[in-house]
Amino acid sequence: xxxxxxxxxxxxxxxxxxxxxxxxxLALSHRSCGKINNERLExxxxxxxxxxxxxxxxxxxxEATEGELSRLRSVLVKGETLAELAREFDLGPSLHxxxxxxxxxxxxxDSILADAVEAIIGAILKDADFDTAKDCVLNWxxxxxxxxxxxxxxxxxxxxxxxxxxxxKLDLPLYQVVETKxxxxxxxxxxxxxxxxxxxxxSAEASxxxxxxxxxxxxxxxxxQQLKK
Amino acid sequence: xxxxxxxxxxxxxxxxxxxxxxxxxLALSHRSCGKINNERLExxxxxxxxxxxxxxxxxxxxEATEGELSRLRSVLVKGETLAELAREFDLGPSLHxxxxxxxxxxxxxDSILADAVEAIIGAILKDADFDTAKDCVLNWxxxxxxxxxxxxxxxxxxxxxxxxxxxxKLDLPLYQVVETKxxxxxxxxxxxxxxxxxxxxxSAEASxxxxxxxxxxxxxxxxxQQLKK
Numbered sequence: 329x330x331x332x333x334x335x336x337x338x339x340x341x342x343x344x345x346x347x348x349x350x351x352x353x354l355a356l357s358h359r360s361c362g363k364i365n366n367e368r369l370e371x372x373x374x375x376x377x378x379x380x381x382x383x384x385x386x387x388x389x390x391e392a393t394e395g396e397l398s399r400l401r402s403v404l405v406k407g408e409t410l411a412e413l414a415r416e417f418d419l420g421p422s423l424h425x426x427x428x429x430x431x432x433x434x435x436x437x438d439s440i441l442a443d444a445v446e447a448i449i450g451a452i453l454k455d456a457d458f459d460t461a462k463d464c465v466l467n468w469x470x471x472x473x474x475x476x477x478x479x480x481x482x483x484x485x486x487x488x489x490x491x492x493x494x495x496x497k498l499d500l501p502l503y504q505v506v507e508t509k510x511x512x513x514x515x516x517x518x519x520x521x522x523x524x525x526x527x528x529x530x531s532a533e534a535s536x537x538x539x540x541x542x543x544x545x546x547x548x549x550x551x552x553q554q555l556k557k
Numbered sequence: 558x559x560x561x562x563x564x565x566x567x568x569x570x571x572x573x574x575x576x577x578x579x580x581x582x583l584a585l586s587h588r589s590c591g592k593i594n595n596e597r598l599e600x601x602x603x604x605x606x607x608x609x610x611x612x613x614x615x616x617x618x619x620e621a622t623e624g625e626l627s628r629l630r631s632v633l634v635k636g637e638t639l640a641e642l643a644r645e646f647d648l649g650p651s652l653h654x655x656x657x658x659x660x661x662x663x664x665x666x667d668s669i670l671a672d673a674v675e676a677i678i679g680a681i682l683k684d685a686d687f688d689t690a691k692d693c694v695l696n697w698x699x700x701x702x703x704x705x706x707x708x709x710x711x712x713x714x715x716x717x718x719x720x721x722x723x724x725x726k727l728d729l730p731l732y733q734v735v736e737t738k739x740x741x742x743x744x745x746x747x748x749x750x751x752x753x754x755x756x757x758x759x760s761a762e763a764s765x766x767x768x769x770x771x772x773x774x775x776x777x778x779x780x781x782q783q784l785k786k
Binding site for chain 1: 596597599600601603604605607608611612615621622623626627630679682687
């Protein structure tokens, strides 16, 4: 495989140079390509990823319970997060897909992108060694792991928002029912959430009040995080 | 903690000497002991175990599919297998349990034994390093990994038994309905399985023929394996 501009950019973003470039090609080969595909490497990479992230969380959060560590790990290694990484690498254009997947835009699909990231981890382990693969993974995850609110993401959004306001010594969030729709057995609620930091009031609709409050709180958290940037 | 005979024997069977023996005590402390318990170490050990076994299977079975590797791994790391290991180590008498668990015989319970094995793996990783913990795990699993029929265990018993007979150039297994019980909607079948190697005919009962055949075949395989010993 010649080094196309896409691939050169990909390698730079991965921060790893393969001794055996065929391994990278294998990692990028979705099963729609045929019998020679990335599924075995994906298995290998997934195993390593779970361990490296688990170990790192264990060390970073000496006060976290086993349940918190498990949930944090599952947030970090889930397909959605891996697909985000793939997009940061701009992996899509370098994927090898069968014709059908190519036409249906498979290079944009979360699951295909996530599997390829795991397969690349497996390929690096095979091409080099455990420590090299571990360092790559930790580099890719650096920003997410350093995120000061990482452990907080486990709390429900209402608790998070309340603690944010308390930390800033501001008034607590105010939730109000804006509208109640539908009949008794299929009701839906629109709830607004007002916090002193934001000029706009966020709102959300759900089948019960508590759910709608959580969604409105999550929306407010998103806006507050945008303020910080 | 002084080194009781139980503990000395346990350490010998684990094949590892702790620099910090308190880590072993922590690994042996079930959550029924109180706040200081083995749950975090169990999380750490579970992560390492999944990776080490996954990596080993990947290397040992270059022809296995991703699905086969996953299933093999889950057989090897499941609670039942870990509890078997715990019994080989005679771990039970060294466990630290709360009073309630002690009285109800928690030291014999699969889940408590399995969790302690994972916690010990985590403790070794913390006490030493990745390579040391990996070597311990692979030593403990040596016999199971070397088992010639390991990949075959994934096949259904009828296929396994048929392939055994073919390999030995013997007549194929003969399945016969011995009895059909009950009404149409709640029937049960007794099926016999006859193979040239065995003097006895095995049989099994299930709610459909295929299930009963599989059970009878599994029974025959068990008897054949006993012949070999």
